[in-house]
Amino acid sequence: MNGNGKIWRDGNGVCHIEAENKSDAYRLMGVAHGRDRGMQMLMMRILGQGRASEILDSSDELLGVDTFFRRMNWYSLISKEVEKLSPETVTLMNHYCDGVNKALEKRPWECRLFGYKPEPWCIENTILISRMIGYLTLAQSQGEMERLLIEMIQAGLDEAKIHELFPGILGEMDMDLIKEIKLQERLVSPASLWNIAAPLAMASNNWVVSGSKTASGKPILSNDPHLEVNRLPNVWYEMAVKTSEGYAVGANMPGIPALLVGRNNNVSWGVTYTFMDGTDSWIEKCSKGKYLRGTDQWVPFSERIEIIKRKKKDPVTVTFYENPHGVLEGDPHQDGYYLTTAWASSRSGGVTLNNAMELFGMKSVDQGMGFLGKFETSWNWVLADDKGNIGYQMSGLMPKRRQGISGFVPLPGWEKKNDWQGFVDTEDLPCCYNPDSGYFVTSNQDLNEYGKVDPINMGMGSYRSDRIGKQLAEKNKLTVEDMAVIHQDFYSNQAALFMEILAPLLPEGDKADILIHWNFEYTAGSKGAYLFDQFYKNLYRIVFGRNGLGIDAVDYLDQKTGMFNDFYINFDRILLAEHSLWFGGQSREALFQQAVETALASCVKRWGDTRKVMMKNIVFDGKLPRFLGFDRGPITINGSLATPHQGQIFESGGRQTTFSPSFRMIVDMDREEIHTNMAGGPSDRRFSKWYCSDLKNWETGIYKRVSVEGNQEKLPFK
Numbered sequence: 001m002n003g004n005g006k007i008w009r010d011g012n013g014v015c016h017i018e019a020e021n022k023s024d025a026y027r028l029m030g031v032a033h034g035r036d037r038g039m040q041m042l043m044m045r046i047l048g049q050g051r052a053s054e055i056l057d058s059s060d061e062l063l064g065v066d067t068f069f070r071r072m073n074w075y076s077l078i079s080k081e082v083e084k085l086s087p088e089t090v091t092l093m094n095h096y097c098d099g100v101n102k103a104l105e106k107r108p109w110e111c112r113l114f115g116y117k118p119e120p121w122c123i124e125n126t127i128l129i130s131r132m133i134g135y136l137t138l139a140q141s142q143g144e145m146e147r148l149l150i151e152m153i154q155a156g157l158d159e160a161k162i163h164e165l166f167p168g169i170l171g172e173m174d175m176d177l178i179k180e181i182k183l184q185e186r187l188v189s190p191a192s193l194w195n196i197a198a199p200l201a202m203a204s205n206n207w208v209v210s211g212s213k214t215a216s217g218k219p220i221l222s223n224d225p226h227l228e229v230n231r232l233p234n235v236w237y238e239m240a241v242k243t244s245e246g247y248a249v250g251a252n253m254p255g256i257p258a259l260l261v262g263r264n265n266n267v268s269w270g271v272t273y274t275f276m277d278g279t280d281s282w283i284e285k286c287s288k289g290k291y292l293r294g295t296d297q298w299v300p301f302s303e304r305i306e307i308i309k310r311k312k313k314d315p316v317t318v319t320f321y322e323n324p325h326g327v328l329e330g331d332p333h334q335d336g337y338y339l340t341t342a343w344a345s346s347r348s349g350g351v352t353l354n355n356a357m358e359l360f361g362m363k364s365v366d367q368g369m370g371f372l373g374k375f376e377t378s379w380n381w382v383l384a385d386d387k388g389n390i391g392y393q394m395s396g397l398m399p400k401r402r403q404g405i406s407g408f409v410p411l412p413g414w415e416k417k418n419d420w421q422g423f424v425d426t427e428d429l430p431c432c433y434n435p436d437s438g439y440f441v442t443s444n445q446d447l448n449e450y451g452k453v454d455p456i457n458m459g460m461g462s463y464r465s466d467r468i469g470k471q472l473a474e475k476n477k478l479t480v481e482d483m484a485v486i487h488q489d490f491y492s493n494q495a496a497l498f499m500e501i502l503a504p505l506l507p508e509g510d511k512a513d514i515l516i517h518w519n520f521e522y523t524a525g526s527k528g529a530y531l532f533d534q535f536y537k538n539l540y541r542i543v544f545g546r547n548g549l550g551i552d553a554v555d556y557l558d559q560k561t562g563m564f565n566d567f568y569i570n571f572d573r574i575l576l577a578e579h580s581l582w583f584g585g586q587s588r589e590a591l592f593q594q595a596v597e598t599a600l601a602s603c604v605k606r607w608g609d610t611r612k613v614m615m616k617n618i619v620f621d622g623k624l625p626r627f628l629g630f631d632r633g634p635i636t637i638n639g640s641l642a643t644p645h646q647g648q649i650f651e652s653g654g655r656q657t658t659f660s661p662s663f664r665m666i667v668d669m670d671r672e673e674i675h676t677n678m679a680g681g682p683s684d685r686r687f688s689k690w691y692c693s694d695l696k697n698w699e700t701g702i703y704k705r706v707s708v709e710g711n712q713e714k715l716p717f718k
Contacts (some may be wrong), residue, residue, distance in 0.1 A: 004019065004020060004024040004712060005027075007031060007032060007157055008710075008714045008715060009715050010713075012693065012694065013682045013715075014054060014238045014704075015036065015238070015240070015717065016239075016241075016242075016708070017240070019243050022092060022360065023245075024095070025241050025242075025243050026092045026093070026096040027095040027102075028099060029096055029099060029239065029241065030095070030096040030098060030101075030102070030692060031099040031103045031491045032237075032717070033215075033255065034099065034100040034101070034103025034104045035101075035103045036682050037684050038100075038104050038684070038689070039098070039108040039111075039619060040450060040618065041121070041129075041254045041255045041536075042111070043509065045124075045128065047065065047132070047497045048069055049075050049127045050073060050308065051304070053308055053311065053313075054066075054309035055114055056114060058312060060309035063308065063316060065627070067308070067637055068254040070308065070693045071452070072319070072343075072346065073346075078124040078127050078349060080350075081347070081349035082124060082350065084350025084354070085123070085350050086354050088357070089353055089354050089357050090123070090220065093123045093353070093499065094123070095119045100121040104118060108415075109570075111651040114291055125367055126255055126256055126257075127349035129253070129255040129256060130256055130348075130349050130353065131346065133256075133347070133377075135343060139345040142149075142278070142279045143170055143279040144568055145165055145563065146279070146409075146410065146564060146565070148557075148696075149162070149409070150183065150339075152211075153179060153201070154179050154181070154183070155550075157548055157582065161581050164315065164581055165571070165582075166408065168349045168458045169406040170403045170406075170417050171405055171484060173407060173409045173414075175222070175313045178410065181283060181337050181338065181339060182338055183329070183339070184338075184415060194527075197362055204224065204225040204227075204442075205271035205443045205465075205644060206224075206272045206380065206381075206382045206442065206647075207441040207469075207472065208220070209389045209438065209439045210390050211388045211669075212598055213438045213439065213475075213478055214668070214670075215477040215478065216390065216591040217670065218386070219388060219389075219390050220667065220668070221268045221269070221383070222665065222667075223261050223271065223272075223273065223663075224663065224665070225662055226660060226662065227658045227662035229415050229658050229659075229661075230323075230614060230616060231610070231615065231616060231682070231690065232615050232632065232680055233621075233691070235662060236251040236662060236678055237251060237682065237698045238678070238682065239259065240253065240707070241360070241442075243445050246264055246265040246360070247264060247672075249262050249264075249440065249708055250262015250265055250665070250674065251434070256356070256361075257535075257683050258359055259359060259536070260356075260662075261665055263669075264360060264361065264362065265386075265672075266362070266363045266385055267364065267365060267386075267515070268669060268674075269372065269381055269384075270378065270381070272380045272442050272443070272444060273378065273379060273380065273444060274380045274394050274396065274455070274456065275456050275457075275459045275460065275566075276394070276396045277406065277456065277458075278344035278345060278396060278398060279343045279344070280401075281340065282326075282412070283337055283339060283413055283414075283424075284325070284328060284338050284339070284413045284420065285337055285414060286328070286330070287332070289332050291328075291332060291445060292413075293416075293676055301322060302317055302322045302323065304320045305317060305319050305320075309432055320342075323413075324419075325419075327341065327342040328340050335570055339410060344399050345397050348376035348397065349376070350685070351376055352377065355371045355375060356375070357374070363502075364385050364389065365389040366389070366391065367411065368498065369381070369390075369433070373394070373429060374426055377392075377396060378397065378455075378545060378657070379395050381393045381394075382440055382442065382639070389432045389433070390433075390435070390439075390440060391431070391440075392430070392432040392433075392447075392717035393681070394429040394431060394447065394450075394455065394665070395429070397423045398423060398453060399421075400422045400423060400424055402417055402418075403656070405418070406457050408457050408458075410505060412625075416657065418559070428451060429451050429453065429455060430447045430448060430449070430455070431451065432450050439469070439473070440480045441469045441635075442617065443460065443462070443465035443468065445459050445460055445462040446462070447459070457567070458570060459571060461494065461498065461565070461568060462491065462569075462644060463493040463494045464644050464646070466641065467491060472486075480668050484675075487610040487661065487664050487701070488642055489644040489645055489646070490522045490523050490644075491519075491521050491643060491644070492520050492521070492640055492642045493520075493642065494640075494641075497519075497533075497576060498536065498575075498626075499515070499520065501588065501589070502515070505589055506596065507600075514528050514531055514604065515528055515535075521643075522607055522639050522640045522643050522647065523607065523608070524607060525566045525606050525608060526607045526608075527607070528536030529607040529640070530605045530606065530607045530609075531599055531600070531609065533607075534599035535596045535599040537558065538595035539592065539641060541555070542595055543574065543575060544582065546584065547583065565641050565648050565650065568641060607638070611647065611649060612633070612634035613635060613658055614632070614633040614634050614635075615633045615635060615680075616631045618685065627684060632692050634709065636699075636701060637658050637660050646659055647659075647660050661679075663678040664677050664678070668672045672708070673705050674707075677698045678698055679694075679695060679698045681693035681694050681695065684695075
């Protein structure tokens, strides 16, 4: 017992809550998060508030972290979002915060190490974390790609090549004006280490299948969010909650009490990111601390002064200049053209939290689409209900722009016509209810065809969604076991397309035979996957490095950013074309031959030998000796960027990062349970038996069964 209600673990360590009412349930959810993931929550809050230099250490890297988050200014304006909360949401959130604070009365020992006495957890902290999760690094990647466009123009890249790379989204691009912009941070230079504890997100899969195609006769829903897995603890936290009003089983993110994936009595739901373009930049003409508005009106910027405290060092004062478009990147007292940038969801949280609280009791797919569609951050949701309905709904604040403007190209800020004109109605966003095919798949691909508006300028390629859809279409009587097989699918449609062109060009020899006989699967033992990856990277270097961006820039973007990983379809479209300006006058076949010759000259390795990473504790980041057990591994990241089981490894912000299924979930609506595994465990406490208790299941593809009743002995919540 814990006050009014019970909290216990099942044999897998999953937290179970039993309470008479939702208020008690939310209080116990707070207790669970505070006990199991208190340090994770505090680290996220420290980052979001821009206080890492004050609390953790005073390195230059963390000063960059704090400067980034102070620039975003997410925390200072949250009080307005709290005003949007319904009375019920405020009540439930206050109970949740009470539970967190009760648990944090015994503060994590790491806090004592840093000399940190945490302030009480409050509703504003939950909204802050919601914004962070909605931005890092998915919405951010949109802004980075727009920045890359500017850098390409300023580097003198041919306009026709740029149009070929970004077809149909460059309306009113003024190259001469863009060349005048004074950029403050370059993408092709070392980045600041700002993402220590924040979860990095790259992509995900989710799909839902009608009962007409399942063995049980009820819908089946699957989800496997692709997040950073070389971090401990896992970003997800599993939970089963039961009250007199019903139950919910699934996973949330510590600090946010709503289950973002899971099921209740009547409905199941899963989430992926959608590449909605909600980040825009404007070109500001600046002089003497002012910006031009109209043809001759000069308006002073608002100045926001931030003082960043630093451990054992003098504080640093940073001044940010703001106007209605956003925060200026530069000093307006130095005459010139600079950028202001805004993220549509940066002033969000209240409406999202209200609707998140409704998930516990939603009764049907169409009702759930209404709740989920109102989330202000950008997601793809799939749903299924016990009546047999399935559906898809996109959410997010999509800016209204004038006709012909995509939001990808920075436009003159002094022209009023370039301002946002509010936001698109939720009802106009892409959605689908009971599709004729009997299934719906999202894998971050372009889904504009399902809406009245086009939120996506550039999505990921459809390789993963096409592969998943093919397997769902080919088979009826689908089962939970079939979904688990798809979760572990390492087949690459991308590789198959490239090999159609490459195979006839291969020379004779043992290494070439490896490629010829390769089954297009990125499994640990595959030599073909390794050789193809070498060919693919060489092709990038030749086509985009030698004939446009420069070899060094391509290597940097490939190895130290997610640019090619997010938007590879734009580049693949050129590489697979019969003719392109990027080919430098050579034939596609000649370029393929050059790339594969270099690949075949390398030593052949197995794919898995190059895919081993350590899982590092978010507080200590590999600084402690391995024998202490804070870090685990190495683990092997199978798959590639285009396989249903995604597997990516690259450097971001100065450290190695990965993207792979962080959490897997399968729900058959015929059973009041879910099937899951995750890369980690319930607790962030290194000396808890639940620190990495699910990792072996995750590595081997074994699923545990989680139901509200529990499937094993009830254990004390310790």
